[in-house]
Amino acid sequence: MAEFIPTDPNDLTKVDASPTKAFFVDIITKDIRIDEAILDLVDNSIDGAKRLRPGDEADYRGLFVDITVNGKEFEIADNCGGIPLDIARKYAFKFGRAAGFVPTDSSVGQFGIGMKRALFKMARNFSVRSIEPKYSYGIDVNVRKWASDDINWDFDIVELKAGAFEEYETKTLLHINELEPAVAQVLESETFGRALSRDIRVRHLDAMRRNLAITLNGETIIPGDLQLKQGAIVTSLSRKFEDPIGKSSLRTRLYVGVGDSDRLRAGWYIFCNGRCILEADQTSETGWSAAVEGGVSMPKYHGQFARFRGYAFLDAQDASILPWNTTKTGLDPETIAYRKLFPRLIEAARPVINFLNALDAENDLAPSERVLSTGLNQSPAMSLERLPASLSFIYREPPERGPPMSNIKYRRLTSEVNQLKEAMGVATLPLLGERSFEFAYENLVEDE
Amino acid sequence: MVGTFTQIDYRLRPAKHAERTMLVDLFRKIRFAPIDTYQYVGFGSVAFIDFKMVHRSLGIVDLISIEDAQTHEERVRFRRNNPMRHIDLRFGNSSAVLPALDFSKRSLVWLDYDGALTRSMANDMASIASTAASGSFVAVTLTTNFRHPNEQRLQEEFERLKAEFPEFVNANTKVITFQNMDRHAEFARNALGSLLQTALTNADAGLPDPDDRRNAYQVCYFRYSDGAPMITIGWLIVDQKDYPTMLDCEISALHFYRDGDAAFRIKMPLVTPMEIREMERRLPNITAPEVLKWIPQKERAAFFAMHRYLPSFGNVEPI
Numbered sequence: 001m002a003e004f005i006p007t008d009p010n011d012l013t014k015v016d017a018s019p020t021k022a023f024f025v026d027i028i029t030k031d032i033r034i035d036e037a038i039l040d041l042v043d044n045s046i047d048g049a050k051r052l053r054p055g056d057e058a059d060y061r062g063l064f065v066d067i068t069v070n071g072k073e074f075e076i077a078d079n080c081g082g083i084p085l086d087i088a089r090k091y092a093f094k095f096g097r098a099a100g101f102v103p104t105d106s107s108v109g110q111f112g113i114g115m116k117r118a119l120f121k122m123a124r125n126f127s128v129r130s131i132e133p134k135y136s137y138g139i140d141v142n143v144r145k146w147a148s149d150d151i152n153w154d155f156d157i158v159e160l161k162a163g164a165f166e167e168y169e170t171k172t173l174l175h176i177n178e179l180e181p182a183v184a185q186v187l188e189s190e191t192f193g194r195a196l197s198r199d200i201r202v203r204h205l206d207a208m209r210r211n212l213a214i215t216l217n218g219e220t221i222i223p224g225d226l227q228l229k230q231g232a233i234v235t236s237l238s239r240k241f242e243d244p245i246g247k248s249s250l251r252t253r254l255y256v257g258v259g260d261s262d263r264l265r266a267g268w269y270i271f272c273n274g275r276c277i278l279e280a281d282q283t284s285e286t287g288w289s290a291a292v293e294g295g296v297s298m299p300k301y302h303g304q305f306a307r308f309r310g311y312a313f314l315d316a317q318d319a320s321i322l323p324w325n326t327t328k329t330g331l332d333p334e335t336i337a338y339r340k341l342f343p344r345l346i347e348a349a350r351p352v353i354n355f356l357n358a359l360d361a362e363n364d365l366a367p368s369e370r371v372l373s374t375g376l377n378q379s380p381a382m383s384l385e386r387l388p389a390s391l392s393f394i395y396r397e398p399p400e401r402g403p404p405m406s407n408i409k410y411r412r413l414t415s416e417v418n419q420l421k422e423a424m425g426v427a428t429l430p431l432l433g434e435r436s437f438e439f440a441y442e443n444l445v446e447d448e
Numbered sequence: 449m450v451g452t453f454t455q456i457d458y459r460l461r462p463a464k465h466a467e468r469t470m471l472v473d474l475f476r477k478i479r480f481a482p483i484d485t486y487q488y489v490g491f492g493s494v495a496f497i498d499f500k501m502v503h504r505s506l507g508i509v510d511l512i513s514i515e516d517a518q519t520h521e522e523r524v525r526f527r528r529n530n531p532m533r534h535i536d537l538r539f540g541n542s543s544a545v546l547p548a549l550d551f552s553k554r555s556l557v558w559l560d561y562d563g564a565l566t567r568s569m570a571n572d573m574a575s576i577a578s579t580a581a582s583g584s585f586v587a588v589t590l591t592t593n594f595r596h597p598n599e600q601r602l603q604e605e606f607e608r609l610k611a612e613f614p615e616f617v618n619a620n621t622k623v624i625t626f627q628n629m630d631r632h633a634e635f636a637r638n639a640l641g642s643l644l645q646t647a648l649t650n651a652d653a654g655l656p657d658p659d660d661r662r663n664a665y666q667v668c669y670f671r672y673s674d675g676a677p678m679i680t681i682g683w684l685i686v687d688q689k690d691y692p693t694m695l696d697c698e699i700s701a702l703h704f705y706r707d708g709d710a711a712f713r714i715k716m717p718l719v720t721p722m723e724i725r726e727m728e729r730r731l732p733n734i735t736a737p738e739v740l741k742w743i744p745q746k747e748r749a750a751f752f753a754m755h756r757y758l759p760s761f762g763n764v765e766p767i
Contacts, residue, residue: 245654293568293612336654343650347575350568351544391548394540397518 006151021147029121034186035196037118041076041174042067042200042214044115046207048080052167060212062168062328064274067216069196071188074122074176082132082170085160088139093155119143125178129159131170136161197221201385213274219251220274220313224383228257228309231379233372234355235394237348238387245336248318252341255384256348256393258307258355258376268310268345270331272322277330285331286310287342291349304360308352311384312341351393358395366406371398408433463672463714466757467680468498470704470714471558471587472505473756474668474682479697480583480690481554484508489549490558491515491542494529498558503534510553511535514545543568546575554581560589562676564605565636567612573640574647582662582690587682588640592633592671594626613639633671633679634709641666644683659688667699669706672714679711703753716758717750719743724758727751 007016032040045065053060068075083092093116119126120143128139137160146155179187186192197216201208201224208214208223215221228236236257243250259265267280267288282288282305292305314337316322323331323338331338355372362370375398417432424435475483484507492499492513502508511534517523523539530537538545542559551557557576561569569588576586596602602623609626610617616639626632644664652661668682686694699705704712719727723743727734734740734748 243654244656246656289611290567290571293566293571339650339653343574343578343647346571347543347547347578350571351541354541354543392544394544 018150020150021153025120025143025147028117032117032121034121034183035192035199037121038067038069038074038076038196039199039203040118041115042204045076045078045080045172046204046212048078048082048172049207049212052081052170058210060207060210062275063211064213064215066218067196067200067214069187069193069217071184072179074179074187075174077171077173079168079171081167082130082136082165082172083128084132085130085135085137085157088128088130088137089157093139119174119176122179122183123176124180126174126176129171129173129175131165131172133165133167133170134162136163136165193217197385211276213271215274215315218317219253219315220271222253222311222313222384224385226255226269226311226384227381228255228259228384228387229376229379230257230382230387231375232398233375233379233395234258235390236382236387237351237393238384238390240389241340241344243337243340245316245321245340246318248316248321250321250337250340251315252344253313253315254311254344254348255387256310256352258352259309259381261303261306263303263306266306266308268312268349270341271311271313272324272328273315273319274313275324275328277324277328282308285333287346287349291346292353293350305353305356307356307359308349310345310349310352312345314341348393351395355393355395408437461674462716462759463674463678465759466714466716466754467670467672468501469757470670470702471498471668471680471682472501474699474702474704475502475506475556475585477697477699477702478583478585480686480693486510486554486556487512488556488558489514491560492535492537494526496529496531496535498560499535500531502556503532508556509534512538512549514538514540514542516541542572543575546572551576551578551580551584555584555586557584557586558589559587560680562589562591564591564594565609565613565639570613570640570643573644577644577647577662577664577685578651580648580662580685582685582687583693584685585667585682586644586664586685587668587680589678589680590636591676592629592636592679593677594629594632609635615639616642629677633677633711636679637669637681637709640681641683648685662687665694666707667705669709669711670704670714671711714754715750716754717747719747719751723747724751724755728755731755 007014007018042065049060049063050058052063063078063080065076065078065080119141123141123143125140125142127141130137138158139155140158141155193216197219200214200216200221204212204214205224208221209225213220230236234257236255238255239253241250241252241254243252265280267282268278268286269276269280270278270286278286284290314322316337321335321337323335323341325332333339333342359372359376362372372395417429420436421427421432424432424439426432426435475486478486486506486508487510488499488502488508489512490498492515496513499511499513503511511532513530513535515523515526515537517526517539526537526539538549555576557580559569559572569590573586573588576584580586594602594605596605606623606626610621613635616635626635641664648662648664655661662685664683664685666681666683668680670678670680672678684694684699700707706712727740727743727748730737730740732752734752735745740748
């Protein structure tokens, strides 16, 4: 289909102006940075989610993009609808946008130059496996071998099967098993991984807010808008656990503290491999009543704990060890992972509950005495991944808090007030008030 | 949980003194590692008596005292009263401080509360248990009086216990059940021990080597009254690998060793210094000899049980 007809060396009327593939590859990968290349691929996955569930209010719950990056390989896997065979054949791998291509609404990546640039930038060998609603197929490319033939520009489709696949069966897996050596060096570095995680967090906040789960090297990327208060009064809990379970490893990240007062959003949020399976939970499932310690499980409409926020991110390569039920919609208390998690939730929540009780008790004080509330209002919120490690939630009272004070206010006849001013030898009304109180107190209270 | 240090003068509590001394005796039996390599964690209050004892008797230098002192003035007072630089004062509620401590180091922990049973006690213990190294010891002390002149307050307290320990209260439990001091103490012992074991089992779930799994073994259970009725229950946390070592410790040889619901009751003899001298020189034969029959039998029995743990009274401040 796509073949150059080589110039006939004996035809003296033709000049060979055809490109070499190597030149093309060189040109299109020259100006792209590795992180941009990867972000382009993530964009493609998210476009898949948008095709699958269109609309501004669409919820991407259940959809995921899993990225693996290290010095040996690169992989991006998603379940966002697959690449339609037609798009793969006609557009996705074509150099330049072909006529007739209809872009995805509000797409960020768009199969155009992005995917090819990214792949050629990074790979010596890559393979694509995709299941779309009507077909499953693969594409395997050895870049050098392909580039050595300047005549044939096609990629071969392999393992093509027609079928009828449900939405949950669709997927795309893009795997680079041989990296360009220069790229491998970059991908190896931990700094690169952290920067990539940050970039994705910022760039795809909206998709993550709509419950699209993005993981990098098996760890869920936490959306930047999940935040906890951090300041002079409070230090949020931020800690990690790693538990071997069977042959796999369960990684847990906990973040616990306080946020804005909002009864509907208060409680525990549990994520398994990035999927949010419990939201604003205040039930015994998350140990809430045990952590409250008063014994009485606080109903949601009670405002006292409306500032409580707890986030648990559990990640495992082997998803079967995660504490979710078979439908992945709730916790399964029978799992080992749950038994590990449950006491940690209680332990983490207790100091926050204590703080919220202390905060609640301040309501009995005059506004100027509410040092915790004031301090908390002045504390900024910080996104979870920026919180410094802290083994527990800590709160401190500001050093100075005197005894509770009251104001007294009353009206009396000006003539009488002036008489009393003169009698007490004071010039101003505030002084008169203070002196007369002291006079009364000394005579009526102190002697007793 | 916080010790209300302003309410009780710890020096005038003879049963408490005996209890501390007995616990030190128990610590001496521990063979999992040299006892001076352990860390001691407690609520030292302003007197730090137990801290001085474990340091002087056992050579422990890794000492952590938890104080829920929020105000600057209170903290200054605790710091000023700190008798040893070895003591690391950690200010804050135990619920916030305990998770930040390193219990992967073998520890002796004494949660010496002075209030009645609460879920937070069990939660504190669970915090420790989640990471406690095999060979560690945890004790908890609490009051067990369930009496109140006001009926309504009593009912509220009953409802609180039911709500905080739903797993341990059945439909037949009534206020009067808890008013029976023996039953109330047993309720606390059972609930705390059971929740401690649950915490260990949960934390060790999924460990590939079953020998790494830990259990809690109750080794002491004291009941006494220095005014308010108190109980102290202590457990060793030991994994399967260390189980033979625990047997080698021979803690069960201690006369106050208790692994079940029968408490060792600390009853201090009410005797004069003269009587103490007379009895002490005839030890161990003092319960029935003719020459001592002028001392009441009850006091002689109490002396025999407690003679190694009697406090020394005098108008002298300990240095």
